[in-house]
Amino acid sequence: MRKPDRLSSQPLYQQIADDIERRISYGEFPPGSLLPSERKLAEQLGVNRSTVILAYAELRSLGIIESRTGSGTRVSKYKWGAMPKHTPNWHRYVEGGSFLPNLPFLRRIREALQKDKALIDFASGELGADLSPVKEINTLLDENHYTGYLGYDNPQGFVPLRETVVSYLKQYRGIQTTESSILITSGSQQSLYLITQCLLTPGDAVAIEDPSYCYSLPMFQSAGLRLFRLPVDSKGIRPEDVRSLYKKHRIKMVFINPNYQNPTGVVLDAKRRTELLDVASELGLPIVEDDPFSLTAYDGTPPTPLKSMDAIGSVLYIGSFSKMAASGLRVGWMVAPHSVVERLADARQQMDFGLSVVPQQVAAQFLKSKYIRPHLERLRTNLLYKRDLLIEALQKELPDLVRFSIPQGGLHLWCRIIPEVNDSKLLEEAIRHGVIFVPGSVYGSDSGYVRFTFARPKPDEIVPGISKFASALRTILG
Amino acid sequence: MRKPDRLSSQPLYQQIADDIERRISYGEFPPGSLLPSERKLAEQLGVNRSTVILAYAELRSLGIIESRTGSGTRVSKYKWGAMPKHTPNWHRYVEGGSFLPNLPFLRRIREALQKDKALIDFASGELGADLSPVKEINTLLDENHYTGYLGYDNPQGFVPLRETVVSYLKQYRGIQTTESSILITSGSQQSLYLITQCLLTPGDAVAIEDPSYCYSLPMFQSAGLRLFRLPVDSKGIRPEDVRSLYKKHRIKMVFINPNYQNPTGVVLDAKRRTELLDVASELGLPIVEDDPFSLTAYDGTPPTPLKSMDAIGSVLYIGSFSKMAASGLRVGWMVAPHSVVERLADARQQMDFGLSVVPQQVAAQFLKSKYIRPHLERLRTNLLYKRDLLIEALQKELPDLVRFSIPQGGLHLWCRIIPEVNDSKLLEEAIRHGVIFVPGSVYGSDSGYVRFTFARPKPDEIVPGISKFASALRTILG
Ligand SMILES: Cc1ncc(COP(=O)(O)O)c(C=O)c1O
Ligand SMILES: Cc1ncc(COP(=O)(O)O)c(C=O)c1O
Numbered sequence: 001m002r003k004p005d006r007l008s009s010q011p012l013y014q015q016i017a018d019d020i021e022r023r024i025s026y027g028e029f030p031p032g033s034l035l036p037s038e039r040k041l042a043e044q045l046g047v048n049r050s051t052v053i054l055a056y057a058e059l060r061s062l063g064i065i066e067s068r069t070g071s072g073t074r075v076s077k078y079k080w081g082a083m084p085k086h087t088p089n090w091h092r093y094v095e096g097g098s099f100l101p102n103l104p105f106l107r108r109i110r111e112a113l114q115k116d117k118a119l120i121d122f123a124s125g126e127l128g129a130d131l132s133p134v135k136e137i138n139t140l141l142d143e144n145h146y147t148g149y150l151g152y153d154n155p156q157g158f159v160p161l162r163e164t165v166v167s168y169l170k171q172y173r174g175i176q177t178t179e180s181s182i183l184i185t186s187g188s189q190q191s192l193y194l195i196t197q198c199l200l201t202p203g204d205a206v207a208i209e210d211p212s213y214c215y216s217l218p219m220f221q222s223a224g225l226r227l228f229r230l231p232v233d234s235k236g237i238r239p240e241d242v243r244s245l246y247k248k249h250r251i252k253m254v255f256i257n258p259n260y261q262n263p264t265g266v267v268l269d270a271k272r273r274t275e276l277l278d279v280a281s282e283l284g285l286p287i288v289e290d291d292p293f294s295l296t297a298y299d300g301t302p303p304t305p306l307k308s309m310d311a312i313g314s315v316l317y318i319g320s321f322s323k324m325a326a327s328g329l330r331v332g333w334m335v336a337p338h339s340v341v342e343r344l345a346d347a348r349q350q351m352d353f354g355l356s357v358v359p360q361q362v363a364a365q366f367l368k369s370k371y372i373r374p375h376l377e378r379l380r381t382n383l384l385y386k387r388d389l390l391i392e393a394l395q396k397e398l399p400d401l402v403r404f405s406i407p408q409g410g411l412h413l414w415c416r417i418i419p420e421v422n423d424s425k426l427l428e429e430a431i432r433h434g435v436i437f438v439p440g441s442v443y444g445s446d447s448g449y450v451r452f453t454f455a456r457p458k459p460d461e462i463v464p465g466i467s468k469f470a471s472a473l474r475t476i477l478g
Numbered sequence: 479m480r481k482p483d484r485l486s487s488q489p490l491y492q493q494i495a496d497d498i499e500r501r502i503s504y505g506e507f508p509p510g511s512l513l514p515s516e517r518k519l520a521e522q523l524g525v526n527r528s529t530v531i532l533a534y535a536e537l538r539s540l541g542i543i544e545s546r547t548g549s550g551t552r553v554s555k556y557k558w559g560a561m562p563k564h565t566p567n568w569h570r571y572v573e574g575g576s577f578l579p580n581l582p583f584l585r586r587i588r589e590a591l592q593k594d595k596a597l598i599d600f601a602s603g604e605l606g607a608d609l610s611p612v613k614e615i616n617t618l619l620d621e622n623h624y625t626g627y628l629g630y631d632n633p634q635g636f637v638p639l640r641e642t643v644v645s646y647l648k649q650y651r652g653i654q655t656t657e658s659s660i661l662i663t664s665g666s667q668q669s670l671y672l673i674t675q676c677l678l679t680p681g682d683a684v685a686i687e688d689p690s691y692c693y694s695l696p697m698f699q700s701a702g703l704r705l706f707r708l709p710v711d712s713k714g715i716r717p718e719d720v721r722s723l724y725k726k727h728r729i730k731m732v733f734i735n736p737n738y739q740n741p742t743g744v745v746l747d748a749k750r751r752t753e754l755l756d757v758a759s760e761l762g763l764p765i766v767e768d769d770p771f772s773l774t775a776y777d778g779t780p781p782t783p784l785k786s787m788d789a790i791g792s793v794l795y796i797g798s799f800s801k802m803a804a805s806g807l808r809v810g811w812m813v814a815p816h817s818v819v820e821r822l823a824d825a826r827q828q829m830d831f832g833l834s835v836v837p838q839q840v841a842a843q844f845l846k847s848k849y850i851r852p853h854l855e856r857l858r859t860n861l862l863y864k865r866d867l868l869i870e871a872l873q874k875e876l877p878d879l880v881r882f883s884i885p886q887g888g889l890h891l892w893c894r895i896i897p898e899v900n901d902s903k904l905l906e907e908a909i910r911h912g913v914i915f916v917p918g919s920v921y922g923s924d925s926g927y928v929r930f931t932f933a934r935p936k937p938d939e940i941v942p943g944i945s946k947f948a949s950a951l952r953t954i955l956g
Pocket of ligand 1: 125327
C-alpha cells in the first residue's frame with residue numbers, strides 16, 4: 001500500500017482509507033480476502049496503530065470491510081459481492097496449486113529487505129553494485145545498436161551468444177563443445193528447473209549436497225522428486241556415498257556445485273572428482289555440475305570443471321553470467337548432448353517462449369569484449385578484500401562464538417555459531433539490529449550455521465554489519 | 479552440423495568426418511546415440527548422399543561409429559565408452575520426463591523454417607521486421623543509460639515497468655489497477671504457464687476455446703489438466719456452454735482470448751461478454767482473459783476487455799508486448815488479486831529467478847514514449863494492407879476452394895479449405911513449393927482449415943506466397 005503523504009491537508013487515516021478502497025475496487029483485494037492486521041499495516045506504512053484503526057473504522061462504517069474478533073479484517077462480501085454473486089475463491093486457488101511455495105525463511109528475508117532499505121544485506125547471494133560491470137555494460141549498450149529483428153528468438157538461444165559461450169568455455173573452463181550442444185537459459189536457475197521438469201519424473205530419486213543451494217530445494221520437491229543427501233565435508237561430497245545411494249535408492253541423477261560450493265565455499269577435492277566420474281560411468285549415472293562461482297577464484301586459477309574431464313559424457317554442465325558479472329541480465333548456459341538440449345528447448349517454448357534477445361546480445365558482447373579480463377581481475381581483488389573485512393570483523397567481534405573455514409573463491413562465508421541458538425530468533429533479532437543474513441537451516445539438515453554473503457554489502461557496510469550482528473547474537477544469548 | 483567448405487583443399491567427406499568426430503568427442507552425440515541418416519545429413523549439409531556415405535565409412539573404419547542394417551548409424555560404445563563404462567542412457571531421460579513435448583506439426587514447422595530460410599512464412603504468429611518498432615527501440619537504447627544496479631530484479635517485475643503498465647492499461651484498455659496487482663512475465667506464455675502450474679492441480683478440469691492457441695495445448699496437458707472445449711462461432715464462445723461444462727465437469731477455470739482470437743480472428747460479442755461475466759459470478763468461476771491482439775484493431779477502436787467490466791474480480795487479465803510491438807523482448811503482464819500475484823511471483827523465482835531488467839526497462843520506455851501512438855497507427859495501417867493483399871490473393875488464386883471471414887484485427891486469417899485434404903500432405907507439399915502455414919488441426923478438433931499469419935511475411939511475399947500455396951493445393955487435389 002501507499003505510504004500516506006504527511007504534507008497533505010487530508011488526514012492520514014483518510015488517505016489510508018481511500019487508498020484501500022481504491023485497491024479493493026480494482027480487485028487487488030477481492031471480496032472475502034484478508035487485509036493486513038492493524039499492527040502490520042501500521043508498521044508497513046510507518047504510522048501509528050491508532051491511525052490504521054481509524055482508517056479501518058471508516059471503511060467499516062461504509063460497509064466496505066468487516067472485522068470479526070479472532071479472524072481479522074476482511075473485505076466485505078455483501079458490499080462488493082452483492083450476493084448471490086461470487087468472486088472466485090482465490091484463496092483456495094492460491095493454496096491449491098501443485099507448485100510449492102518458497103521456504104518461509106526466504107520469504108521472510110525478502111519481505112524484510114523490501115520494507116527496510118537500510119538493512120545491511122548479507123543475505124542476497126549476488127554481487128553488489130560495486131562489483132558488477134554496470135559501466136561497461138552501459139557502454140556496450142551505447143556502442144552497439146541492436147540492429148536485428150525483434151522476433152521470437154531461436155529456441156536454444158541467440159546464436160551469436162551460443163558461439164561466444166563455446167569460445168568462453170574453451171578458454172576459461174577447458175571445456176570443448178559446439179554451439180548446438182548449448183542451451184541458453186534464464187540463469188542457472190532455469191537450467192536446474194528444466195532438468196527437473198523434463199528429464200525426471202515424479203517419484204524419481206536424486207542426490208543433492210547437504211547443505212546445498214536453498215533456491216533449488218522446493219523446486220526439486222515441486223517436481224515430486226525424492227531427495228537424498230550427500231554430506232559435504234572439507235573436501236566436498238564423498239563418491240562412495242553416491243554409490244551407496246544408488247544401491248539403496250536407484251538415484252537417477254546427482255546434483256553438485258563442486259567449485260566454491262554454496263553455502264559452504266568448499267571445493268571438491270581433485271581425487272574425489274576422478275572417483276566421482278568413475279562411479280558415474282560405472283553406474284551410467286548423470287552428474288549435473290552447477291558451476292556459477294569458478295571465475296571468482298581469488299588466486300586467479302579456477303578449479304578444473306568435472307565436465308572438462310568427462311570422457312564419456314556423464315556430465316550436464318551449467319554456467320551463469322550471474323555470479324561473475326550481473327545476475328540482473330538473467331543469462332546462463334547449459335552444455336548437454338544435443339538430444340537433451342532439443343528436449344529442454346522445446347519444453348521451454350511452452351513455459352516462456354524463450355529469452356529476450358537484448359540481454360543475450362549484451363552478454364555476448366561483454367564476454368567477447370576487452371572489458372572482461374580487467375573486470376574479472378577487479379572482481380577477484382575486491383571479493384578478496386571484502387572477504388578479509390568480514391573475517392577480521394568476525395574475529396574481532398565474536399572470537400569465541402563463531403568458527404569458519406576461509407573460502408578461496410565465491411561470494412559466501414559459512415559460519416558456525418558455537419553456542420546453541422534458535423535460527424528464527426537470531427534472524428529476527430538481527431533484523432531489529434539492522435542486519436540480515438540467511439539462517440543455515442535453510443540449506444539442509446545442519447542447524448547452528450549462518451551464511452554471510454560478503455559480495456553484496458558495500459565494503460564500508462561490512463564492519464558495522466558484523467558489529468550489529470554481534471549485538472544481536474549477544475542479545476539472544478542474554 | 480557444419481556445412482563443409484567447398485573452397486578448402488580437404489575433400490568434403492573428410493571435412494564432414496572430422497566435424498562429426500569432433501562433435502562426438504565433445505559429447506554432442508554420446509556413445510550409443512543415433513546419427514542422422516545418410517539421406518537426411520546429405521540434405522542438411524547440401525552435399526550428395528555419396529559424400530556422406532564416404533564420411534561415415536571413414537568414421538566406421540576408425541571404430542568411431544557403427545552401422546547395423548535397419549537400425550541406422552550409431553556412435554560406437556566400445557571406442558568411446560570403453561566398456562564397462564556407461565554413458566547415461568540419455569534417450570531414456572529425454573523420453574521419460576513428465577513435461578510433454580510440443581505438437582509434432584509445430585516441431586516440423588520449426589525445423590523446416592530453420593532449414594530453408596527462403597520459405598515464405600505464414601506460420602510464425604508474430605509481427606514481421608517491417609511492423610516492429612526496431613528503430614525506435616534502438617533509439618531508446620541509445621538515449622537511455624541503464625544506470626541502475628544489475629542485481630536480481632523485484633520478483634513481481636521491474637517497478638517502473640509495473641507503474642507504466644498501470645497507466646497504459648488505464649489509457650488503452652480502460653482497466654483500473656495498481657502496481658501491486660501487476661506481475662511482469664516473459665510474454666503471455668509465462669502467465670498462462672504460471673497459472674496452470676500454481677493455481678491448478680493435476681486432474682482439475684478447465685475450459686478452453688475450440689479452436690484455440692496451439693502453444694498452450696501441450697502446456698495444459700503437461701499440467702495434468704482435463705481439457706473441455708468451448709466451440710467458437712462467429713460471435714465467440716457461448717456462455718451457456720460454460721455453465722453446462724461447470725455442471726457436468728466442475729471446471730475450475732475458463733481460458734479465453736476474446737479479442738481477435740487466435741486462430742479464428744473472432745471478437746466475442748458484447749452481449750455474450752456480459753452473460754459470461756454473469757455466469758462467472760454466479761458460479762464463482764475465474765476467467766482468464768488472454769488479450770494480446772486488441773491494439774491491432776484496424777479501425778483504431780479496440781474491443782472493451784472483460785476485465786474492465788469485471789465488477790467483482792472474476793477475471794485474471796493477461797497482456798503482452800509481443801503482438802503490439804516486439805515478441806523478442808519477452809515482456810508481458812498479468813493483472814490479478816495481490817495474493818495471486820505474490821504466489822506466482824514466488825514460484826517464478828524457483829523457475830527462472832525472474833526476468834532480465836534490461837528488456838523491462840526498454841518496454842517501459844517505449845510504452846511511455848512519444849513513439850507509441852505513431853507506431854500503433856502505422857501497425858494498424860500496415861496490418862490492414864497486408865490482410866487485404868492476402869484476401870485478394872486468395873480470392874484470385876483459389877476463389878472456389880477456400881472460405882473465410884474477414885478479421886477486423888489481429889495477425890491471422892483462418893481459412894477453410896473446401897475440398898477435403900490431408901493436413902500433413904498439404905503442409906509437406908506447401909513446404910516443397912516454398913511456403914509454410916499452420917495446419918488447422920493443431921488448434922483443436924476442426925480439420926480442413928489453415929491459419930495464415932499475414933503479419934509476418936514481407937508485403938511483397940504475400941502474393942507470391944499464396945500463389946505457391948495455390949499450386950501446392952492443386953497438386954494435392956491432383
Ligand atoms: C549454486 C547456485 N546455483 C544456481 C544459482 C542460480 O543463479 P542464476 O540463476 O542467477 O544463475 C545460484 C544462485 O544463488 C547458486 O548459488
Ligand atoms: C492467444 C495467444 N496467447 C499467448 C501467446 C503467447 O505470446 P507471448 O508469450 O509472446 O505474449 C500467443 C502467441 O502467439 C497467442 O496467440
